[in-house]
Amino acid sequence: ALRLVAQRHEVDQVLAPLRLSRDDLKRVQGLMRREMDLGLGQETNATASVCMLPTYVRNTPDGGEQGKFLALDLGGTNFRVLMVEVGADGIRMASESYVIPTAVTQGTGEALFNHIMECIMDFQLKQDLGDQVLPLGFTFSFPCQQLGLDKAVLLTWTKGFSASGCVGKDVVQLLREAAQRKQHLGLKVVAVVNDTVGTMMSCGYDDPKCEIGLIVGTGTNACYMEEMHNVGTVEGEQGRMCINMEWGAFGDNGCLDDIFTDFDLVVDKKTINPGKQRFEKLISGMYLGEIVRHILLALVDKQLLFRGKPCPKLQTNDIFPTKFLSTIEIDGLGLRKVQAILEDLELQASFEDSMLVREVCQTVSKRAAQLCAAGLAAVVEKMRQNQGLDQLVVTVGVDGTLYKLHPCFSQHVQQTLKDLAPKCIVTFRQSEDGSGKGAALVAAVACRGV
Ligand code: ADP
DSSP states (O other): HHHHHHHHHHHHHHHHHGOOHHHHHHHHHHHHHHHHHHHSTTTTGGGGGSOOOOOOOOOOOOOOOOOOOOEEESSSSSSEEEEEEEETEEEEEEEEEOOOOHHHHBHHHHHHHHHHHHHHHHHHHHHTTTOOOOOOEEEEOOOEEEETEEEEEEEETTTTOBTTOTTTTTTTHHHHHHHHHTOOOOEEEEEEEEEHHHHHHHHHHHOEEEEEEEEEEEEEEEEEEEEEGGGGSSSSSSEEEEOOOHHHTTTTTTTTTTTTTHHHHHHHHHHHSSSSSTTHHHHSTTTTHHHHHHHHHHHHHOOSSGOOOOOGGGGTTOOOOOOHHHHHHOTTTTHOOOOOOOOHHOOOOHHHHHHHHHHHHHHHHHHHHHHHHHHHHHHHHHHHTTTTSEEEEEEEEEEOOHHSSSSSSSHHHHHHHHHHHHHHHHHEEEOHHHHHHHHHHHHHHHHHHH
């Protein structure tokens, strides 16, 4: 029994740095708020880790949008091409998914955009679109310096992309050049849209209170409607503009260093962008499984798991995907299911082992959800103060498989947010196909404007 107590103590020591107190979260909230203010200021923008990018989207939908549009969605797991018909009686969509091989996402920009054009042409053929030139909204979910709705200079790749010759270029121009190479004349790009913005817009079509977009999938990011007079980086004082926060990069300037654990440092070091997207690497689907894997290895190393037996398969990068966390954490799921997952990794798990693996998963996903909530708390509190309200009622449009499929992630986000921002009544609405619908809605609003 004494040995068990000692073991429990050692496990707690390993996991303690991953357990955040309310004070920790309050501090993260405050830091996020500070970074937001720095990012919005013209003089201070360059020093902020959250770059608060203007999107040139000035309104959420009013429900009166109409027309037929093409939409592209690049930046998620798959590349998609969609046709979206916005009508008086709602939105109809048709879409195709296309795999972009890693060799292409990490090859040359020319090859990447050629590939995209080939997919568009394939889609137009399949949909029998003939020579119809439809306005196109391009959901491009990487950080861009937007100079207008249809002009977006790529600042940096994230989420495993690294195609050469694209950073510093206008992605609309890159697409148009690819169209020329393919002698495709009917391309009319009217808007570049971040997926957070698409998500906000698509939820906003059904809910006028939706003024925040949140993604927790492969990566994480958020956007919200800001008052123009607070946006120092764009001319004009009137009205509002949606700001793409690019909050995945929060902490890249070192302000979160005491939150990072040794496990986070190892995971970061092995990515193709070490030192970058540090907040994202604590939260999103591309990384949580890896964090868990490294904790498990450390526990084995300390003889606290699997009786200290070496686990060669567990040494393999990415062998423990984030969807395992969802399966393992499902409430009431027999531990046999956990054992089965571990068996596939050639791990013989005892009852205690399975319990501990579950605890590790819970600790990592809870931390992720709470950090996400701390970020959101900074956003809703800023919006409340902007409007001089005692109480803000607002909706967050959300997308991303981790948020949608994990058994407790969304609950943890909502509970923690309630605690950190008690003056805000926040509703979460899951978007369906926000990237596609949202891009079309931005295009629709844009076309109505001309
Ligand atoms: P994207 O953000 O690229 O558009 P998704 O929203 O589908 O794509 O998110 C993909 C991420 O979700 C992957 O990193 C994957 O690890 C994670 N994921 C997939 N299935 C699950 C699941 N059942 N539970 C939690 N995370 C999952």
